[in-house]
Amino acid sequence: MNQIINMLCPAxxxxxxxxxxxxxxxxxxxxxxxxxxxxxxxxTIKKANKPQSxxxxxxxxxxxxxxxxxxxxxxxxxxxxxxxxxCEIHIIKNIPIGGGLGGGSSNAAAAxxxxxxxxxxxxxxxxxxxxxxxxxxxxxxxxFGKNAIATGIGEVLEEVHCMNSKFLIISxxxxxxxxxxxxxxxxxxVLNSPQNLQGYNNSFLPLFLSKNTDLHKIYxxxxxxxxxxxxxxxxxxxxxxxxxxxIEKTLKKIPTKWRHFFCEPxxxxxxxxxxx
Numbered sequence: 008m009n010q011i012i013n014m015l016c017p018a019x020x021x022x023x024x025x026x027x028x029x030x031x032x033x034x035x036x037x038x039x040x041x042x043x044x045x046x047x048x049x050x051t052i053k054k055a056n057k058p059q060s061x062x063x064x065x066x067x068x069x070x071x072x073x074x075x076x077x078x079x080x081x082x083x084x085x086x087x088x089x090x091x092x093x094c095e096i097h098i099i100k101n102i103p104i105g106g107g108l109g110g111g112s113s114n115a116a117a118a119x120x121x122x123x124x125x126x127x128x129x130x131x132x133x134x135x136x137x138x139x140x141x142x143x144x145x146x147x148x149x150x151f152g153k154n155a156i157a158t159g160i161g162e163v164l165e166e167v168h169c170m171n172s173k174f175l176i177i178s179x180x181x182x183x184x185x186x187x188x189x190x191x192x193x194x195x196x197v198l199n200s201p202q203n204l205q206g207y208n209n210s211f212l213p214l215f216l217s218k219n220t221d222l223h224k225i226y227x228x229x230x231x232x233x234x235x236x237x238x239x240x241x242x243x244x245x246x247x248x249x250x251x252x253x254i255e256k257t258l259k260k261i262p263t264k265w266r267h268f269f270c271e272p273x274x275x276x277x278x279x280x281x282x283x
Contacts, residue, residue: 010053011054012049012121013050014052014120014121014277014278014281015049015050016047016049016208016278017043017108018046018108019109019148019149020041021209021237022039022170022228022247024038024209025038025209026189028194033258034144035038035101035160035189036158036159039143039156040155040156040157040167041157041164042152043273044270044271044273046101046268046270047101047277048113049098050077050096050097050098053095054125054126059143060096062096063096063170065098065183066098066104066106076111076142077098077114078145079115080118080122080138080139081096083141084122094122094125096118098114103180104182105180105183105243107240107242108239110239111185112143112146113220115139115142115143116139116146119135119138120135120278120281120282121281123282135150136151143191144161147163148164150282152276153166154168154169154272158167164280170247171249172215172249173247173248173249173272174247174271175245175246175268175269175270176243176245176267177235178267180265180266181219181224183241184240187240188214188215195214211240211241212237225260227246229261231255232248232259232260233248233253
């Protein structure tokens with residue numbers, strides 16, 4: 008068997024995201040519509056020649072192994088199977104980090120799936136999803152690999168049809184911490200807030216916009232041209248369109264320092280190719 012696997016890790020959009028409440032265990036109940044898109048990180052897994060694992064990336068963001076979700080995925084598989092697993096993993100990051108597109112969770116899902124294949128662990132997709140849930144709420148979705156309505160903490164998934172539209176992805180180059188955004192959501196009085204979160208397509212949108220006056224102003228300008236939505240807890244925004252002419256005005260309003268991408272929906276994840 009080939010001792011190296013090259014994988015494409017897709018991003019996702021939250022077409023809607025509603026936070027329903029906080030559970031006794033500290034996790035949050037949500038309802039969301041996950042849509043896979045053709046924006047990919049690239050992950051290469053190779054069996055290590057010595058009992059030591061390494062994770063490298065093209066990103067300038069240096070993350071210690073203890074806080075690296077891909078490293079934690081490898082450890083989780085080793086613990087679950089009671090096998091010594093050592094890999095050399097390289098990640099090419101194309102998905103904006105801290106942007107609400109699920110790049111880290113997608114990388115973790117790829118690591119679980121790829122290591123399962125490379126080491127012939129023969130774990131089922133259900134087992135991988137259980138392991139993935141402990142790493143992050145979005146990881147099971149990326150293992151599931153199909154567009155879905157997510158409930159629970161994001162791990163209860165019901166497959167839905169792929170959208171027949173295109174997406175303009177707008178990245179303001181701001182890193183948003185999912186953990187911190189949920190913590191701030193906990194501090195809000197949602198029902199009595201002047202910005203009632205229940206009236207938004209994404210529960211985090213008013214909270215996200217309140218952090219930066221300039222950001223809020225640009226969002227308003229963009230919203231005059233298109234229906235701008237927030238993915239996840241931010242910071243990535245997007246709009247849905249069918250014909251290029253629909254986004255001409257929007258493109259002119261995007262600040263030059265911001266990044267943008269043109270993406271299309273995926274019917275399913277390329278990671279499914281590696282699930283036996």
